[in-house]
Amino acid sequence: MFAITADQIDSRIRPDHADEALAILAHVGGDRLALPADRTAGDEVQALTEDPRTALDIVLALARTGLWSIGVGIGDVRAPLPTATRAATGDALVAAREAVEAAKRRQWRLAVAGDRIAPAAETLQAMIELLLQLRERRSPEGWELYDLVEAGLTQAEAAERLGITPQAASKRALAAAVRLDAAARDGIVELLALANGTDAGREPGTEDNA
Numbered sequence: 001m002f003a004i005t006a007d008q009i010d011s012r013i014r015p016d017h018a019d020e021a022l023a024i025l026a027h028v029g030g031d032r033l034a035l036p037a038d039r040t041a042g043d044e045v046q047a048l049t050e051d052p053r054t055a056l057d058i059v060l061a062l063a064r065t066g067l068w069s070i071g072v073g074i075g076d077v078r079a080p081l082p083t084a085t086r087a088a089t090g091d092a093l094v095a096a097r098e099a100v101e102a103a104k105r106r107q108w109r110l111a112v113a114g115d116r117i118a119p120a121a122e123t124l125q126a127m128i129e130l131l132l133q134l135r136e137r138r139s140p141e142g143w144e145l146y147d148l149v150e151a152g153l154t155q156a157e158a159a160e161r162l163g164i165t166p167q168a169a170s171k172r173a174l175a176a177a178v179r180l181d182a183a184a185r186d187g188i189v190e191l192l193a194l195a196n197g198t199d200a201g202r203e204p205g206t207e208d209n210a
Helices: 018-032 052-065 091-103 115-136 140-150 155-162 166-175 178-196
Strands: 002-008 038-041 044-049 068-074 110-113
Touching: 002 018, 002 052, 002 091, 018 038, 018 044, 018 052, 044 052, 044 091, 052 068, 052 115, 052 178, 068 091, 068 115, 068 178, 091 110, 091 115, 110 115, 115 178, 140 155, 140 166, 140 178, 155 166, 166 178
Parallel strands: 068 110
Antiparallel strands: 002 044, 002 068, 038 044
16 A cells, blocks of 8 residues: 655645645545545645555645655555544554655655665655656646646647647657656556555456456
8 A cells, every 4th residue: 555645844834735735635546545635633634545656646746736745655554444544554654654754854855665665665766756856847838738748638739729839849848858757657656566566557456367
């Protein structure tokens, strides 16, 4: 299981953004969350999912706001699950707590932890931080194109929507590293799945029909 714990940066001098974060978690996670995302304490929020792509999507969505220190814990969660995320217990939750505290001391405000995946956690950490660095350099115009492509438009359709030529869109996509972003996410999802002992290409909770 993946536990994502996010603690608001500079919460003492900023408005509380926990409700906004919960809305992001609900939108991104949808029915792929093990339980509804929850406020755990103060302005801290938490989510649980078995799906590695959902875990990464949540991390990237929260990181894009620039408001959160984000900890990803990978490990077991005690079953049966409670009715609320804040009541869940297990190794993944402990690791997420350790990770979010570590994240507060890191440049990209992101940390990955898990007792049984210590070497893999360092690799995942580096890969996600590289992706965050790539995204940090993306221009607002690059984000416009990226969001349209992610919504399902072709690059040509995105160009028409933005009122630019296909050639201009191609240059913008290259500068925004749109294809590299997608490839990096696929690779990170595979690493997350391996760390969690799941198959990145299979829906969580399903089994092979042997």
